[in-house]
Amino acid sequence: MPFNTYFSVYNRRMINNLKQFIAEPLGLVAIVIVAYLADFIIPIDFNRFGIHPRSILGLFGIPLSPFLHGGFGHLFSNVLPLFVLGVLIRTYGRGLFISSTVALIALSGLLTWVLSSAVVVGASGLVFAYWTYLITTAIRQKTVKTIIIAGITLLLYGGLIFGLASFREGVSWAGHFSGAVAGVLLAFIMPIPKSA
Numbered sequence: 001m002p003f004n005t006y007f008s009v010y011n012r013r014m015i016n017n018l019k020q021f022i023a024e025p026l027g028l029v030a031i032v033i034v035a036y037l038a039d040f041i042i043p044i045d046f047n048r049f050g051i052h053p054r055s056i057l058g059l060f061g062i063p064l065s066p067f068l069h070g071g072f073g074h075l076f077s078n079v080l081p082l083f084v085l086g087v088l089i090r091t092y093g094r095g096l097f098i099s100s101t102v103a104l105i106a107l108s109g110l111l112t113w114v115l116s117s118a119v120v121v122g123a124s125g126l127v128f129a130y131w132t133y134l135i136t137t138a139i140r141q142k143t144v145k146t147i148i149i150a151g152i153t154l155l156l157y158g159g160l161i162f163g164l165a166s167f168r169e170g171v172s173w174a175g176h177f178s179g180a181v182a183g184v185l186l187a188f189i190m191p192i193p194k195s196a
Helices: 003-041 057-061 072-090 094-115 124-141 144-165 173-189
Strands: none
Touching: 003 072, 003 094, 057 094, 072 094, 072 124, 072 144, 094 124, 094 173, 124 144, 124 173, 144 173
């Protein structure tokens, strides 16, 4: 096979793999952005559908909260890490990305529901959950792939650790902490298969 042909086939394969890795995380981010735009356009405050702590009706906010944001700055600060960390999780497979995302939303949302003192909206809990899931997985499994991905995670978003020490008004420490705990717990409950 001539070098040019080999390079062309390799390039196409790499582009197809890249498309696969970004499809679902990009879809997740698109839903977050569409929800924000709908909230901006429709004269209803969508944030009232967030997590209301320790209220039975507040439980309905658990699956909705990651898709709701309090403003453009709030949205902007979550979208890029949500996408990048989502892509890193997606490298382990589509099934794991979907199942871990659903489980992390549920677990971090439930913990936020228990710990928070105010209504919580935003994807930062899921961002923290992805972050600790990737790092804890590397610590537990110690494979070359998990260590490389955790290294990339820490290189890009090592500063998230300071978000756990942030008690600023308008920032949900409970959401960040709950997400971080959920990621650690899920790394034990749903370990990444060795074949991934």
